[in-house]
Amino acid sequence: MERTLILVKVDGVQRRLVGEILGRFEAKGLKLVGLKFRQFPREVIEEHYGEHRDKPFFPNVVGFMTSGPVCALALEGPEAISVCRKLIGQTQSREADPGTIRGDLGISRQFNLVHGSDSAESAERELALWFSDEELVDYSLCDEAWLGD
Numbered sequence: 001m002e003r004t005l006i007l008v009k010v011d012g013v014q015r016r017l018v019g020e021i022l023g024r025f026e027a028k029g030l031k032l033v034g035l036k037f038r039q040f041p042r043e044v045i046e047e048h049y050g051e052h053r054d055k056p057f058f059p060n061v062v063g064f065m066t067s068g069p070v071c072a073l074a075l076e077g078p079e080a081i082s083v084c085r086k087l088i089g090q091t092q093s094r095e096a097d098p099g100t101i102r103g104d105l106g107i108s109r110q111f112n113l114v115h116g117s118d119s120a121e122s123a124e125r126e127l128a129l130w131f132s133d134e135e136l137v138d139y140s141l142c143d144e145a146w147l148g149d
Contacts, residue, residue: 002080003033003136005126006088007115008071010064011108018071021101021114024087025075029147034074034127034136042066047129057110064110072130077147081123084116 006025008018018037026032045065052058075084089100093112096103106113117123127136141147 001076001078002120002123003074003076003127004080004084004117004123005115005130006073006075006084006117007130008073009111009113009115010068010070011111012105012113013069013071015105015113017105017113020105022071022073024101025073025084028077028083028087029143030075030077030080030083031141031144032073033076033138034072034131036072036130036135037069039066039069040072040130044129048126060110074127074131074136081117081120085118088114088116 006021008021012018012021022032042062045062046053049058049061049065052061077083087101089096089102089106091102091112092109093102093106094109096106098104101114102112117126
């Protein structure tokens with residue numbers, strides 16, 4: 001089993017898409033193991049996007065992500081990272097395939113609704129930033145045997 005971080009960004013919250021976005025991941029068979037909804041401190045956002053600190057868009061990203069609440073999700077499942085990335089779609093929403101979250105619901109590059117960890121290393125780092133171990137729940141679902149490999 002693999003875990004990953006998904007963020008429903010400020011634009012997804014403002015457009016009332018949190019339920020729709022979470023529903024797509026759950027319908028795919030991923031298990032929700034953590035959930036937070038709040039306006040996160042600037043320090044968390046800056047650390048999350050730290051690899052982009054020297055890029056010209058960094059201040060805008062931080063400003064946007066601190067301008068309102070964000071919904072942080074921890075999801076678990078077989079190959080959860082790649083499965084989520086496929087469900088999310090390309091960064092540029094106008095180029096994302098229909099059937100993906102960005103392809104169906106997004107129209108912008110900057111306001112692209114959702115973030116998903118892009119590797120196991122990123123997922124581990126990001127999950128530790130957004131959730132403590134105590135905030136992630138281990139439990140079984142009755143249909144897990146049907147959703148595995």
